[in-house]
Amino acid sequence: MSRVERYMNNQSHMEGAESRGLKPGEVSTGTTIMAVPFDGGVVLGADSRVSTGTYIANRVSDKIAQLSEHIFCCRSGSAADTQALTDYVKHYLSQLAIETGRQPTVKTAAHIMKRLCYENKDNLMAGVIIAGWDEVEGGSVYNIPLGGSCIKMPFAIGGSGSTYIYGLVDSSFQEGLDEGAVRDLVKKSVAHAMARDGSSGGIIRTVTVKPDGNTRDYTSGNNLPYGPAGW
Amino acid sequence: MASSGSGYDLSSSTFSPDGRIFQVEYANKAVENAGTCIGIQCTDGVVMGVTKPLLHKMLLANSGKRIHTVSDTCGIAMTGFVPDGRQVINRGRDEATSYKETYGQSISPQVLSDRCATFVHYFTLHGSLRPFGATVVIGGYNAETKKHSLHMVEPNGVAFQYYACAAGKGRQPAKTELEKLELHKTPVTCEEAVKQIVRIIHMLHDANKDKPFELELSWICEATQWKHAGVPQATQKAAVEWAKEQLEEEEEDESDDDDDEDEMEE
Numbered sequence: 001m002s003r004v005e006r007y008m009n010n011q012s013h014m015e016g017a018e019s020r021g022l023k024p025g026e027v028s029t030g031t032t033i034m035a036v037p038f039d040g041g042v043v044l045g046a047d048s049r050v051s052t053g054t055y056i057a058n059r060v061s062d063k064i065a066q067l068s069e070h071i072f073c074c075r076s077g078s079a080a081d082t083q084a085l086t087d088y089v090k091h092y093l094s095q096l097a098i099e100t101g102r103q104p105t106v107k108t109a110a111h112i113m114k115r116l117c118y119e120n121k122d123n124l125m126a127g128v129i130i131a132g133w134d135e136v137e138g139g140s141v142y143n144i145p146l147g148g149s150c151i152k153m154p155f156a157i158g159g160s161g162s163t164y165i166y167g168l169v170d171s172s173f174q175e176g177l178d179e180g181a182v183r184d185l186v187k188k189s190v191a192h193a194m195a196r197d198g199s200s201g202g203i204i205r206t207v208t209v210k211p212d213g214n215t216r217d218y219t220s221g222n223n224l225p226y227g228p229a230g231w
Numbered sequence: 232m233a234s235s236g237s238g239y240d241l242s243s244s245t246f247s248p249d250g251r252i253f254q255v256e257y258a259n260k261a262v263e264n265a266g267t268c269i270g271i272q273c274t275d276g277v278v279m280g281v282t283k284p285l286l287h288k289m290l291l292a293n294s295g296k297r298i299h300t301v302s303d304t305c306g307i308a309m310t311g312f313v314p315d316g317r318q319v320i321n322r323g324r325d326e327a328t329s330y331k332e333t334y335g336q337s338i339s340p341q342v343l344s345d346r347c348a349t350f351v352h353y354f355t356l357h358g359s360l361r362p363f364g365a366t367v368v369i370g371g372y373n374a375e376t377k378k379h380s381l382h383m384v385e386p387n388g389v390a391f392q393y394y395a396c397a398a399g400k401g402r403q404p405a406k407t408e409l410e411k412l413e414l415h416k417t418p419v420t421c422e423e424a425v426k427q428i429v430r431i432i433h434m435l436h437d438a439n440k441d442k443p444f445e446l447e448l449s450w451i452c453e454a455t456q457w458k459h460a461g462v463p464q465a466t467q468k469a470a471v472e473w474a475k476e477q478l479e480e481e482e483e484d485e486s487d488d489d490d491d492e493d494e495m496e497e
Contacts, residue, residue, distance in 0.1 A: 096334060099342055105375065111335030136375055 003122075026078060027052050030199025031063060032161030032190050033074035035131035036173070037139035037154070038182045041210035042131045045186035046074050047161065047194050048202035048218075059202045068093045070209050071109045071132030076159035077125040077146070085126055089113050105134040110142035110150050118148025129156045133209050161193030161200035168192055183208065187219055191226040244358035254362055255355050258386035261364030262311035266297070266444070267401035267435060270308065270368040271414065271424040272381040272394050276452025277370035278424040278462070279308040279381075282399075282432055284442040298449045298461075302327035304337045305371030306449050306459030307347075310399040311386070316365035319384070322350045323369075340371030344382035344390045352388025362386050366398040370449075372457040379451065394418070401435035408434070421452045425462055430474035 033046045046063040049056055065073045065086040071093070075082035092112050093104045110130040117126060130142040143156035155173055157165060169189050177185065187204055194200045204219040221227070239245050240253030247253060266282040281297040297316070298308040301323040309316030326346040330338040338346075347367060354360045369382040383398065384390045394415040397405035408431045412419070419427070425448060432446055448462040 092333070099345070100339065101341075102375065105336075108334045108336055112333065114335075115333070 026080060027057050028078060028199070030161075030197070031076040031159030032157070032165070032193035032197060032200040033063060033076050033129055033159045034157045034162070034169075034186050034190055035074060035129045035141045035155065036177075036182045036186055037131070037141050038177060038179050040139065041133050041179065041208060042139035042141060043179070043182045043186050044072050044074055044129070044131050044207045044209070045190045046159075046205050047190055047200040048205060049194075049200055050079060051199055056201075061202075062205060064205055064207050066090075067109050067130070067132070068097065068104055070103065070134065070211065070214070071106055071130065072207055072209060072214075073109075073113070074129040074131070074158065076127045081124045081126045082128060085113060085116055085124070085128070088116055103134060105136050106130060106132040106140045106142065107134075107137065107152075110144065110152075114144055114148055114150035117144055121146075121148050127158050129158050131156070131209070133211055139209070157189070159193075159200065161190075161197035164196040165189045165193045179208065179210075184225075188225045191219075191224040194224070195227055242358045243355050243360070243362055252355060252387075255387045258362040258364045261315075262366045262386060262398060263400065263402075265310045265312070265399050267397065267399040267405055267432060268297075268308055268310035268366065268368055269397045269405055269409070269428050269431060270370060270381045270383065270393065270395065271409070271428065272370075272379065272418065273421045273424045273452070274418045276421045276450055276454070276457075277372075277379050277381045278421050278428060278448065278450045278452075279306065279368055279370050280425075280428040280432065280446055280448045281308050281310055282436075282444045282446050284444050286442060292445050296447060298447050299324075300459045301343065301369075302331070302337055302371075303458050304374060304451070305340050305343050305369060306451055308368045308370070308447075308449065309365050310368075311365030312363070313365075315363040316367060319347055319351060319363055319365060319367050323347050323367075326350075337374050339373035339375065340369055340380045340382055341373065341392070343371060344369045344384055344392075348384045348388050348390035351384055351386065355386075355388055368396060368398065370451055370459070372451055374457075379457070401432075404435055405431050421450050421454070422466070425450070425466060426470045426473050429467070429470040430477055433471070433474045434478060 027050050030051055031047060035042060035044045044064050048060050050058040050061045063075045067073050067090050073086055089112050093109055096104050113130055127145045133139050141153055141156045142150055143153050144150050157169055172185055186206060190204045203221055206217050208215040239247035243252055243254035268281040270279045283297055299320045301307050307320045307323055323343060327338045351363050355362045363386050367384050372379045381393050382390055383393055383396045395409040448467055450462050451459045
């Protein structure tokens with residue numbers, strides 16, 4: 001059966017974005033993920049909800065995976081698919097670092113992820129954001145949505161919750177924000193998405209990547225910059 | 232000239248009692264009989280040159296090239312058995328394209344020379360294969376570190392990075408001349424390196440004994456935006472003229488010295 005025939009025969013594209021493509025019992029990181037660079041690094045942010053249908057399988061999961069010393073990946077879509085992809089990219093990057101004797105670049109990590117996502121697009125449901133710091137470009141962010149395209153962006157948002165915050169982020173983002181302002185922007189945006197998207201919630205995890213070290217942090221559910229209590 | 236391998240030289244999968252692999256040493260002899268190849272790392276790029284003897288008058292001089300582009304930022308020059316060298320260069324091209332496809336970046340000359348060295352070495356391990364009778368010189372630019380470098384891979388699979396290197400028939404006198412230039416302390420520009428290579432090649436060429444030759448020259452430098460390219464004809468011509476002047480001056484100096492020596496002895 002051709003791709004088109006399969007698409008016409010299968011009505012699940014009428015249903016919600018997350019339930020399409022998931023096998024029965026498979027967990028989804030219905031999600032809000034985000035990454036914004038600043039001069040000298042990048043901030044990644046994500047919610048922590050993992051759901052199977054209406055059951056929340058994990059309310060404090062970590063959707064920000066480390067690919068190499070200064071390169072991280074925000075995961076959305078099928079948890080199994082994104083975990084497998086992350087493992088592959090980590091492996092390729094570590095091999096490359098040994099062969100070249102240098103830390104890999106964010107561009108290379110994004111390229112490897114893109115190839116895996118594009119060439120296996122029929123069997124995957126994964127939208128990722130690759131963000132990190134390297135010597136060549138400094139802080140950079142690459143968005144790799146479902147089909148396997150790879151675009152370098154001044155900031156990126158993804159996951160089911162991102163649809164609710166496009167307006168907020170577009171109006172709040174400006175070039176040249178410093179580290180603190182960027183972290184605040186990420187937290188505020190993810191909090192707003194968590195308030196409106198049923199598949200996003202829990203705590204906000206952030207990772208700040210800088211050449212002298214990375215900082216992992218979280219904002220607990222009762223300290224969100226915006227939430228049900230703030231109505 | 233014939234050294235006795237005493238039966239340990241029949242296959243490259245056999246060591247001799249004194250720890251040598253004769254087949255690999257014989258492969259080096261094949262390179263030593265072929266045209267001289269010189270590479271120089273400069274302040275602003277890398278220059279490579281190979282001499283090609285023009286065996287017949289009916290040969291078209293520009294064909295049968297010995298320097299090839301392997302990726303936009305790397306070029307490889309070879310000497311020895313030309314078909315063997317071409318195999319290594321083709322492998323280099325495959326490595327470069329597969330690296331670009333996997334990692335999205337141009338291969339660096341360091342990684343390329345490692346890959347070529349591994350490939351060449353593989354052929355020194357198997358009884359059913361013979362080693363490559365060719366040495367390749369790799370000049371390239373690393374787009375990430377923004378540095379250029381020169382490497383050479385020999386038939387035994389050894390690869391080093393060089394300030395300047397030479398292989399082929401005239402490698403000994405060429406190395407002596409290159410050492411005199413002290414390139415490891417005072418590197419020269421690409422323009423200057425082209426002149427020096429031409430001078431050294433012409434110095435080594437004996438018009439009476441050796442066949443007429445063609446000198447292939449290529450460089451990868453700021454001027455070519457770090458793309459591997461042939462040295463323009465005009466630059467080559469100017470270098471040849473300069474070289475011939477230099478060599479005439481040196482001859483005159485030598486004959487003056489000879490006169491002095493004669494006077495001293497009484």
